Amino acid sequence: MDKLIITDLSKTYQNGVKALQNVSLQIPTGMFGLLGPNGAGKSTLMRIIATLQEADCGSIQLGSLNILAQPNEVRKVLGYLPQQFGVYPALSPEMLLNHLAVLKGIINKNERKEIIHALLNKVNLYEVRKQKLGGFSGGMKQRFGIAQALLNNPKLLIVDEPTAGLDPVERNRFYNLLSEVGENTIVILSTHIVDDVKELCPRMAIINKGKVVIQGNPLQIMESLEGRLYEKTIQKNELEQYKTEYQVISDRLYLGNQIIHVLSDAHPGSTFKLIEANLEDVYMSQIFNA
Template sequence: MSLEIKNLSKTYPNGVRAMDSISLKIGKGMFGLLGPNGAGKSTLMRTLATLQYPDSGEIRFNGKPVNSRRSVTGFRSVIGYLPQEFGVYPNRSAADLLNYLGVLKGLTRRSERQTRVQQVLELTNLTHVEDEAVSSFSGGMKQRFGIAQLLLNKPQLMIVDEPTAGLDPSERKHFLNMLKETGLQSTVIFSTHIVEDVRDLCNDLAIIHQGKIRVQCAPSEALRIINGKIWVKHSKTRLLSDTEALPSIYPLSSRYTDQGAYEIRVHSDQRPGPDFESATATLEDFYFAAINGLLP
């Protein structure tokens, strides 16, 4: 199972170049697409879901191009898409809405469709509310319903855009566990700006910034790349002093600690100064290094 993206580009009428020659190779398992807001993640996800078309470039799934009406129709039958904002019809029950969506996804035989609806309701732990209006669901329940509709056609490729936005910690953990479990036998592209979600879930990742892919690698490879290049200093301010603000030192992040000081993390090939200590590299360090152009 493989998805190959070659040189996808997209410029909107307002002049924003949302995708700039994006190329990726994605295999089976969980693939994390990381990037800040406005980086081009949602544009790429909508393009892969065939909701919009690129200005140029090519998409191939399992070696077959997705570039004609016939191929797009076939591709849509094997994908599932959960957008960043999942709208629902008011006053329609979960079971009714899943039946309706099942028809749109090609489940035209009623008995087969109803069986599948019950299966996905059970998988997402929504059977007890199948007769209730989806519009009345909590945020976590709506996300579970989103996963239910995603799974209706047993997709080979799942495209999930910023799925944990607005969820409380308990709902977020439950949702991510469900997503990982359902993605064991397929390809899941998981778009987010939350680094720890990718660290916990994904076997491969890419970082997108300003419409370009900055890097693609496994999380373990990401840590190897920046091993020995992360340094930390504790300070009373968030800023480095003038003597430390050298071209070879690149601030990555800072946070307020329980000890009443700021922990400043920097990227440098060598120890920046006597007040710095070597730190264990994290995926968040790698992310900031990538979007700031610090990777080799």
Template sequence: MKLKISGLTKTYKNGVMALDNVDLEIGAGMFGLLGPNGAGKSSLMRTISTLQSPDSGEIHFGDINVLNNPMALRKVLGYLPQEFGVYPNMSAERLLNYFAQLKGISSKEDRKKIIKEVLEVTNLWDVRNKSVSGYSGGMKQRFGIAQLLLNNPKLIIVDEPTAGLDPAERHRFLNVLREIGANHTVIFSTHIVDDVRELCREIGILNGGKILYRGTPTDAEAQLDGKIWMRIIERSELDDFARDFNIISSNFNQDNTLNIRVYSETQPNETFVMAKPQLEDVYFVTLKNDRL
């Protein structure tokens, strides 16, 4: 089933245009939606999830007209928002049993089976009797995935799921997403480029409520082939180089020098060497061009 979005617009009462004529088509597998904070990612996720209405546009998922029949989408939707909420003092297993009843799984045996499956998929089976309120941040996020899998959703939306997680928790969470992404349509919204590089075969870059790029990471990197240049400079030289060259990113080295990456159609000067394009370069170049 494909998700098709056309002409989607949304302006809030304060005058901020969160979505600006968004057109997007997403098929099965993991789709990464990249953009800085305030780009409109959460607005798009909430609109697709029927939590808010757009000013105009259409959304279809398979044969479901989402805006005309939101309940039909909700039956096949799994949604993990950026803020997942507060948990009662209840074990993961008991809480999932409660959620399963809310989702209409009336058979006790059916609930027991699906709860075991989702706890195993999210690597929480061994801590199923522990209170969810005592889980770490990463475990809570994985529990969020477990609860949304209870109704075997066809469309899964996760909004900034790794924000605030330590590296080990982030790795475990991404492994869970990788596993479920093989059999579902998953939209993974984030501002962390590394997460998308590891997981997603297709991406979209969103800023100012507009889709600036849509394609594969490989194709995006290929478009910058021969246009990314690199050199090491002293920290004190950064302002001068920023004035003279199109710096898209800079990173500190151990000796406190800076490794700068520059976008240019030709070699900026003889001190620069050509660098292999990375998805991070695509992201920064796209955002920078959008501001021009």
């Protein structure tokens, strides 16, 4: 099966911001999570892969296709759900998908109808196919977005911050849909929500300040913190003091007290408890160290 191979990709904007710095990734078929804070360079990378923006240097290969040199060929096998996308509120999903299918070159009317109805069933919108998109919830619009991205049966599907604003039920529906698609397609899930990656992706990378800071299997990445992560409950007014003395990678409130997670190669003291790391700890440690 085809792989997406990104090699030494860089992009600097005119204002001097280095959005990407020598990014290299190998992404096979299946779900791949791209995790990073807002402004890390994720959306720039997604737009370049989706042929919407040019890189300064580097290469991207999808099977035999050179993405940077053959954008029109790439678009034939690409599905893209950007972070923000518009719909025509007065149209039904059936009508808008029909219009988009024509633009994607699906000329045969019967074939088009069959594909559209199959996709609407897949994203659980068939029953509301005649209703206006303007009345859809956020989750329903996201599912429509996935349907339009799958119209041409893509080899590569890019979804950028897809679950932002979705309630837990809609998010779970979305997880199930993406994992099903990922069985036969390269799916890149770009997000700052750690749970999205933890639930869905057997492979991932964390990007920060335009650089890939860690990549691999989430479970193996979590093992990188084994024996180095400690927890302690403190008073809220002690937080700043602990931040000056220890490498505090995260803090949260629980029942009015502050719980801190500290990264340390040596045991920081008897009042600290050694704990197992989760993916959020890895994420916070990488962002903290940047």
